[in-house]
Amino acid sequence: MPQPHPASQPALHLAVALDGAGWHPAAWREPGARPKDLFTAAYWAGLVAEAESGLLDFVTIEDSLGLQSSSPTEPDRRTGQVRGRLDAVQIAARIAPLTHRIGLVPTAVVTHTEPFHLSKAIATLDYVSGGRAGLRVQVSVRPHEAELFGRRTFPPLRLDDLGTPGARAVIADSFDEAADYVEVVRRLWDSWEDDAEIRDVATGRFIDRAKLHYIDFEGRHFRVKGPSITPRPPQGQPVVVALAHRTEPFRLVGRSADVGFVTPHDADEAGRIVAEIRAHQAEAGRAEETVHVFADLVVLLDDTDATAAARLSRLDERAGAAFTSDARVFAGTPDGLADLLAGWREAGISGFRLRPAAIPHDLEQITRRLVPELQRRGVFRTAYEAGTLRGLLGLPRPANRYAAVVSSPAETTAAV
């Protein structure tokens, strides 16, 4: 249930979603765009520095296994849009030493990859960033992406058929697999207790091996032994995020994530989605835990509504089609956007992930216009208040699940 507390409401959280030259397919042709630099470190360093100057909670970095396509289900052969991208985890790692406070949340596909590799990659991102790592998990059931790996096959996908029992079964299965994957990633993060490294010169032991744990995960899709090769990361558990549009991913958020990105088109829908996620959360026994629900919005921000609308039309014209998105598209003023955010917060949304339609314009509108407006209204931080991403999101550093097991009564009894 949405529970508005206007007076005591905690400050809102703000993230920005970075993808190529922006989310509009014609963004790369805008005057300020740097389409030739998309594959350089300097480009990404500049964007994240801009986001950090706006005191944002975190940036997300989009990724996909396959080449971008104008179709959500199939490849295309278009040549007039941005194509090609770099591995998002590596972009985040490349930027980490250049930034200080902002969270870094790369996207990673969990359908074809190894949880063991991804777990240590994100743990390491947490080390290189001093506790600012997150992970956005993404499912891929596209047949053409499966062919890139050649290990499994998926039936052809058609948007119109997504409601059929066959398609639903494939989707449900993929999200169950994703939940198992996140479970493995999280267990591996906990597979070393914080003080496992003892460097005890007297006994010659580098670690206390009683504080390392096999995770012995056995699921329907795979099993993984553990422990990780990488010690527990600074945050204990880096922040896990998923984008969710319907029941299966809502359940994944409720079961496994710290933050869910959702795509309501108005405040009522936002309230309904929050309620559904809370129900899944309770069902998973996580009612006491903080799970943030962030609303995604594609934004075009200008000094007047008319200018923003005109820019959208110009972009659409260049793209040859009206822009459509899973998320609501907001074309207007930073002030107007601040009003909208306030309204959705009342519906239980605790933060927003803004997708700038064009970079750098809309990114700078967020950091230089929207943020000051939110600060003026007293709903956004005026300085970073924490050194870790969990800290910025108000998430405590969690206890290690295995540390509890070690001191369990059963063990004590056995030792007697």
Place this chain on the structure above:
Amino acid sequence: MSKPLKQIHLAAHFPGVNNTTVWSDPAAGSQIEFSSFAHVARTAERAKFDFIFLAEGLRLREQGGEIYDLDVVGRPDTFTVLAALAAVTDRLGLAGTINSTFNEPYEVARQFASLDHLSGGRAAWNVVTSWDAFTGENFRRGGFLAQEDRYERARQFLDAARVLFASWRGDEIAADKESGVFLTDADAGRFAHRVAQFDIRGRFNVPRSPQGRPVIFQAGDSEEGREFAASSADAIFTRHGTLEAGRAFYADVKGRLAKYGRAADELKILPGVTYVLGGTDAEAQEKARAIRRMQVSGQTAVKFLEQLWNRDLSDHDPDGPLPAVDPLVGENLVAKGRASVRMFRDPLATAAEWRALAEAKKLTTRELIIEVTGRQTFIGSPETVAHALNEFVQTDASDGFILVPHLTPSGLDDFADTVVPLLQERGVFRTEYEGSTLREHLGLSPVDPARETAAVTASSTATVPTADTVTRTGRARA
């Protein structure tokens, strides 16, 4: 002088998880924190090294059924550290060890191509072939390989990756705002590759990177390993640290290049070596002895013994003679997750050698283990070490070195400050970086896409084991 002096290539190995790394030294720092990696990388770059090198092992080592706790345990993820190091260095090459058994070509190719972009052309891939089911238990696909099939998979893996790297020529991105043409080729990145181990198709989503592909390293010493290197690698990481063994290995491997249509300087041979420096040779020898005793404690000596003996010897006295019993021959059941176990190809013969040596020199078990495992490659004053390194390279025992410091993160500092200037004075090591990519540092010519694909086509027609040779453990599927 008849022939021009060879230029030495130098690299820094980040101290690893075996007993070479002395963690008990009060100066020893973190093996995990990024500051340690940044320190080693910055030192290496200050000294104009070719590259920094990271090893990898995908399961914590065990001995006698327990996680091995006497050496450093744990390391961070290779790609993530290298990408972060790209931010704190400008020219230094970034070499990562990535296994060809527990990965898939599409993903690894994306990661290396990304690293190459993000570092401006400084990525290198050390292709290793560890194969064991023990490590496979950490992976959903669980696949492990019969020992004799692992290089076949490595070769097919590398071929598949080469196909992916070559799927973009480099001229496809116009990104022309005026005309609206982003790609000049509607099929940029398209590939299809079908061999026994891999059947993959689609479009690769990372455009051609500055070096075209990462520099390829091979580390492995068997017949198959050498052949793999001769056919496919740009450099070899070897264990041959003596002049004699170095020259024999060098001649052997360089001699294999011609049949692949390659010239001798297209494959660099770089042994991993240790060193101890002192004000004088005598002082360095004294330091070296002390370091060896820290590297091989009594406990460690017994553990080494168990690895060869393949039995539980926990009651054995390290300060007494070698055990009277013989090693158990067969699959090593004592030590898991350790590539060096395979160095003992004939345990009985090795044990006989050790016994003879212990007898002759009147060595206790610990002293013997120090003798056979702990010798540093180069010991002496900076002058002595610079001379020895140069001799090694000029007499074709290697093309350079991967230096393995025993101390994290400061173990390279004195080498950078004292030995490198002497090599520079001799005119055998660069005083400034001349190029910006690792290929340029190594004196390798640019990757030629046509030759890359030709090489793949040639090797794909060879007979290959079927996909069934990837044994699946248990229910692992996906």
